[in-house]
Every structure is written in C-alpha cells, then in structure tokens.
Amino acid sequence: MLTDVLQARPAGLDDVLALVDGLDDALVHGLARLDDTRAAALEAVAAAFGGSPLAGRAADAIGKIVAGTVTDEHLAALAGCRVALLGAAHDALLAGLDAAAGRVREPYRAATGTAEPSPLAAGSRSWLRELAIAGWRGVDHELAAGGAQTVQALLAQPSQRRLAVLLDGFSAELRAAAPVATMPRVPVRRWADLWTRALVLSQEGLPAEPSAPVGGRLLILGADLHEHPTAFRCQVHGLLETGGAVRLVRTSVAAAKVDTISGPSAWRMLAAFPVLLGALAEHRCVEVSGMRLTAGGDLVWDEGAAVAVAGESADPFTTARVLLAGAVASSPAPLDRHPAAIAEPVLLEAGGFDTATGRLPAAGPLTAELVASATACLGLLRFDGGGWAVQPLGVQATVRKKQLAVHTGDWALGPTDAKAAKAEEAAGGAVEVLRERAGRLLRK
Amino acid sequence: MTSEVVAYERHSAAPVIAPVRPRKLAKVPFVELAEGRLQGVVSSGSDVERVYVSSITAAEHGLSCNTNNNRPCGGLGGGSRPCNHLKALVEAAVAQYGMERVARYLKVEPPAGEPDLWPALRPAAAPQRAAEVFSSFLRHLAYLEVPPSTDPLPDLQWFPATGREAR
Ligand SMILES: [Zn+2]
Numbered sequence: 001m002l003t004d005v006l007q008a009r010p011a012g013l014d015d016v017l018a019l020v021d022g023l024d025d026a027l028v029h030g031l032a033r034l035d036d037t038r039a040a041a042l043e044a045v046a047a048a049f050g051g052s053p054l055a056g057r058a059a060d061a062i063g064k065i066v067a068g069t070v071t072d073e074h075l076a077a078l079a080g081c082r083v084a085l086l087g088a089a090h091d092a093l094l095a096g097l098d099a100a101a102g103r104v105r106e107p108y109r110a111a112t113g114t115a116e117p118s119p120l121a122a123g124s125r126s127w128l129r130e131l132a133i134a135g136w137r138g139v140d141h142e143l144a145a146g147g148a149q150t151v152q153a154l155l156a157q158p159s160q161r162r163l164a165v166l167l168d169g170f171s172a173e174l175r176a177a178a179p180v181a182t183m184p185r186v187p188v189r190r191w192a193d194l195w196t197r198a199l200v201l202s203q204e205g206l207p208a209e210p211s212a213p214v215g216g217r218l219l220i221l222g223a224d225l226h227e228h229p230t231a232f233r234c235q236v237h238g239l240l241e242t243g244g245a246v247r248l249v250r251t252s253v254a255a256a257k258v259d260t261i262s263g264p265s266a267w268r269m270l271a272a273f274p275v276l277l278g279a280l281a282e283h284r285c286v287e288v289s290g291m292r293l294t295a296g297g298d299l300v301w302d303e304g305a306a307v308a309v310a311g312e313s314a315d316p317f318t319t320a321r322v323l324l325a326g327a328v329a330s331s332p333a334p335l336d337r338h339p340a341a342i343a344e345p346v347l348l349e350a351g352g353f354d355t356a357t358g359r360l361p362a363a364g365p366l367t368a369e370l371v372a373s374a375t376a377c378l379g380l381l382r383f384d385g386g387g388w389a390v391q392p393l394g395v396q397a398t399v400r401k402k403q404l405a406v407h408t409g410d411w412a413l414g415p416t417d418a419k420a421a422k423a424e425e426a427a428g429g430a431v432e433v434l435r436e437r438a439g440r441l442l443r444k
Numbered sequence: 445m446t447s448e449v450v451a452y453e454r455h456s457a458a459p460v461i462a463p464v465r466p467r468k469l470a471k472v473p474f475v476e477l478a479e480g481r482l483q484g485v486v487s488s489g490s491d492v493e494r495v496y497v498s499s500i501t502a503a504e505h506g507l508s509c510n511t512n513n514n515r516p517c518g519g520l521g522g523g524s525r526p527c528n529h530l531k532a533l534v535e536a537a538v539a540q541y542g543m544e545r546v547a548r549y550l551k552v553e554p555p556a557g558e559p560d561l562w563p564a565l566r567p568a569a570a571p572q573r574a575a576e577v578f579s580s581f582l583r584h585l586a587y588l589e590v591p592p593s594t595d596p597l598p599d600l601q602w603f604p605a606t607g608r609e610a611r
Binding site for chain 1: 469
C-alpha cells in the first residue's frame with residue numbers, strides 16, 4: 001500500500017543526503033573559506049564517486065577547490081556530483097513509489113542531439129562562480145544584484161527561458177535576503193539546489209530533450225501553480241488517451257509578471273491560453289492533435305492544436321478513479337532528477353491521509369479548511385525535508401451537508417465566488433495600471 | 445540549533461520571500477527594497493507624462509526626489525523634510541511589504557503598533573539616484589512585455605504558489 005512505502009526509506013538514502021548536506025554547508029561559508037571540517041565534507045563527496053565514471057573528474061576538481069583554485073570547470077564537476085547524488089536519491093524514491101502504487105513507468109529515451117548553446121551562459125557561470133566563492137553568508141546587496149544583467153538578456157531570448165526564470169527567481173531571493181550575513185537562518189538545501197541547477201543549465205553541450213508529435217484526448221487531473229516575483233505558471237497534470245494507451249502527462253503555460261500582480265489576478269497574465277484555462281475552469285476535456293510530447297512526459301502546449309470538446313465535461317475525480325491506476329508514466333531527463341522534483345498524481349480516498357498545506361495557492365479556491373474536511377483528495381505526492389507529503393490539487397468535501405468538489409484551477413477564468421471576484425476586480429486593476437504606465441514610458 | 449531551523453535549512457521548498465500584499469497602484473506604481481534603498485516611482489498629480497522618482501537610503505535615511513526628466517522635486521526643501529512623494533512612497537511600501545519588513549530594511553525600530561514610520565527616521569539629504577531607480581522601474585515594466593512560454597520549466601517545482609495555508 002501507498003502508506004507503507006511512504007514510511008519506508010530506501011537503503012542508503014540518509015547516507016546520500018548526508019553527503020549532500022556536507023557539500024551544501026561548504027556553500028554557506030564559501031569555497032574561499034573552507035575550514036578542515038568543510039574540506040573533509042567535500043573530500044567525502046569525491047570519495048563517494050570512487051570507482052564511478054565521475055571518479056577522476058570529481059577527485060581532481062574537489063582537490064583543486066580545497067587547495068584554493070575555483071574555476072568554472074571545477075565548479076561544473078562539483079555541481080555534477082551533486083546532481084548525481086540527488087539523482088540517485090530520486091530514482092530510489094520513485095522506484096519505491098512505483099512499486100507501492102503499481103505504477104508502470106517507461107524508461108527515459110536518451111537524447112541524440114545537444115541543445116543550442118547560448119553566449120549568455122558565460123555571464124551566468126561567472127556570477128554563479130562569484131556566489132560559490134563568497135558563500136551565501138558573503139552575499140551583500142552588490143553581489144546579489146550581480147546576475148541582473150544576464151537575466152535581462154536571457155529573458156529576451158525565448159530559447160533561454162528556463163535558465164532566465166530560474167536565475168531570476170534565485171537572484172530575487174538573494175536580493176531580498178541581502179546582506180545574508182545578518183539572516184537568522186539560511187535556506188541551505190534550497191539555495192544549493194537552485195545554484196546547482198542554474199550552473200548545470202549554463203553549461204555548453206547539454207543534451208536536447210527528445211520529443212514526438214502526439215494526438216488524443218487530454219483529461220485533466222489538476223493544476224499545480226508556481227510563482228515567484230516575476231513568474232506565474234500553471235502546470236496541468238492529466239491523462240492523455242492516445243493510440244489505445246493512457247499516458248500520465250503534464251502541460252505548462254507560464255507568464256512573466258511583477259510582484260504586485262499576485263493571487264487570482266495572476267491568471268490574467270495567461271489570457272493567451274483560453275482553451276486550456278477554459279478546460280480547467282469548466283472541467284472539460286480537450287482534443288489535441290500534433291502537439292509535441294517530450295520523453296520526460298511534458299506535453300508542449302500549443303493553443304492552436306487544442307480544441308475543448310463541446311458539451312463534454314470531465315470530472316477529475318472520475319478520471320482518476322477510472323484511468324489513473326492503469327496510466328503509463330514517464331521518466332524525467334537525467335539532469336532533472338531530484339527528490340524535490342517528484343510530483344506524482346495520486347488519488348486518496350477514505351480519509352486518514354496526510355496532506356501538506358504549504359503549497360495551496362492564493363490564485364485558487366482550495367483552502368486548508370476544505371482540505372481538512374475532505375472525503376477524497378487528488379494531489380501530488382512529493383518528497384521534501386526528508387519525508388513524503390501529498391500536495392492537494394482538488395478535494396471532495398462535505399460542507400454544511402452539501403457535497404462539494406473544489407480544485408486549484410477553478411478560478412482560471414476568474415473567481416467564481418462573488419466576494420473573491422470583487423477583490424480580484426480591485427486587485428486586477430494593477431495589471432491595467434502597469435500596462436498603461438508601460439505603454440507611456442517604455443516606448444520613449 | 446533548533447530542530448525548526450534544521451528543518452528549514454534542509455528543505456528544498458523553504459520559503460524565502462513573503463508574498464507581497466495587494467495594494468492600489470495608481471498613485472505609486474512601483475516600490476522596491478533594493479540596492480540598499482527603499483525606492484520607487486510616484487505618479488504626478490497633474491501630468492500623466494511625468495513621474496517622480498523617490499528614494500530613501502537604508503541606514504542613513506538620505507532622501508532624494510526628482511522627476512523622470514531629472515528636475516529636482518520642489519517639495520523636498522533642503523532635503524531633510526520629506527515631500528508628498530516620499531510620504532506616498534513610504535505608505536505604499538508599508539502597504540506592500542508590511543511595517544516590519546520596511547522598518548528592518550531601513551534599520552529602525554518604530555514602537556509596536558505605530559502606523560507611521562516617519563517619526564523613527566532621521567532624514568538627511570542624499571545624492572539623487574533618479575536614473576538608477578527609473579531604469580529599475582522600466583525593467584520592472586518590461587516584464588509585462590515578455591511573451592508567455594509553454595516550455596516545461598521543471599525548475600519551477602522549487603517555487604510553489606502559496607497564500608492559502610492554514611492560519
Ligand atoms: Zn517629491
């Protein structure tokens with residue numbers, strides 16, 4: 001049963017996480033200031049790769065870093081070690097989950113080509129190197145702001161959006177926390193994660209993600225919403241009925257925004273996707289044709305290749321009850337494997353389940369109170385902070401003797417609750433005010 | 445170290461930035477705590493083409509206020525008394541970030557429950573920063589012109605949208 005695996009810990013997991021913690025602690029104080037304890041922690045990471053294909057590079061790079069030479073190449077090897085450790089943790093956790101849930105997962109189809117390199121990646125690498133040398137505790141206003149120019153340049157290139165959005169969110173946190181030396185606590189794992197991912201994405205010769213066109217009927221399970229000061233993203237988890245099979249897929253629409261546009265108003269920034277947002281708000285299924293599905297299970301949304309099926313409604317709970325158990329899942333790309341990247345759709349019924357309410361978005365109607373009174377819950381199984389938890393995406397609940405179903409994406413076309421709609425109307429004025437200012441000032 | 449701090453430190457999704465509170469933007473379209481200053485842009489009451497660029501330095505409380513065309517603000521006499529733009533800027537910052545965060549950034553400790561930040565500040569004149577602040581505002585506005593993306597963006601798993609946790 002699912003609950004059993006959630007309590008079991010894969011063999012070796014704690015050892016791997018201890019190695020990662022040692023590496024992360026070195027980044028807190030900076031690679032320029034490694035004392036004996038932190039140097040030993042880094043050497044333990046190198047030793048863990050003895051006998052693996054990374055052995056030579058890991059030992060060489062970490063030896064040089066400990067000796068005081070921190071180059072881009074050494075940092076790339078250090079980041080590679082961290083990716084490999086957490087990738088192994090991810091694979092063990094996901095294998096346990098699949099066994100418990102009876103989920104069938106296709107192996108990853110290896111890439112044949114490489115992604116287009118960007119000349120801007122050098123700017124990103126150099127800022128990330130300065131951060132690693134100074135350590136989080138050494139981040140002041142100036143160093144925190146040091147990535148800004150690279151981010152602006154990356155944002156102007158659609159092919160570099162992934163790195164741009166990541167660096168932008170990361171640098172906003174550093175700016176908000178600067179001077180970090182005075183912070184009572186530092187998000188050690190988190191910043192090491194973000195730094196590592198950004199550094200890996202800034203390398204040249206990264207494998208391209210393979211994809212192939214697909215068509216079929218997309219049935220929505222739920223919407224997972226993501227936000228940082230300058231990004232809002234709706235990631236839909238769903239089942240794609242295609243060629244006689246049912247596949248577990250995700251599809252994503254993201255917009256740039258600013259911090260003062262938040263809550264339900266953030267949906268306004270996604271107005272370019274009426275078919276997907278309409279399907280979410282109205283619980284409809286969608287016919288797609290010729291959309292690209294990546295090897296990792298991401299359906300690259302194309303508004304022009306999607307048609308909401310008129311008159312046909314699709315209740316996510318019905319979809320999950322009928323089809324989720326038999327759906328085939330995908331494996332994430334090797335560089336994307338990390339315990340915190342696990343987000344597996346699950347259906348929980350009959351109560352008695354643990355839910356985490358730290359990821360309930362203000363942009364949707366699902367509240368902690370509703371989750372607490374749920375009789376059934378559709379959510380994402382996640383692993384973070386050393387344990388499993390379910391992030392609710394939708395619940396069935398009985399409130400004042402009435403059966404309700406509430407989902408995070410219900411307000412995709414605007415709040416359906418009168419009070420929330422009025423508040424959104426007032427807050428949504430922010431979008432118009434800023435657009436008016438932009439129109440007047442930007443084109444001078 | 446408490447177990448709570450340890451849990452925070454070993455959490456990939458540990459929250460760092462508190463979401464800003466919604467506020468009306470017509471009068472003060474832009475506020476930020478950045479580069480060691482509370483800074484922002486205040487709309488002119490009389491001319492839609494004009495904005496005032498106002499800032500207060502974090503520790504010295506150095507005030508500056510200029511138009512976007514670099515004219516000094518007439519209301520900021522001598523520099524030690526705030527003009528209406530600076531007053532509006534502080535009011536907007538408190539509405540957006542909360543009194544505590546703004547006070548911490550400006551390194552002051554107003555008495556608990558005090559709704560006005562000005563008595564705690566010791567204002568002085570400061571060199572103007574209109575060009576930097578105005579370009580920061582233009583960069584802010586430029587986000588509204590960035591086209592949406594359908595790339596899978598896997599790193600956003602680290603940035604959950606929040607705001608409805610149990611109170
Ligand atoms: Zn003024």
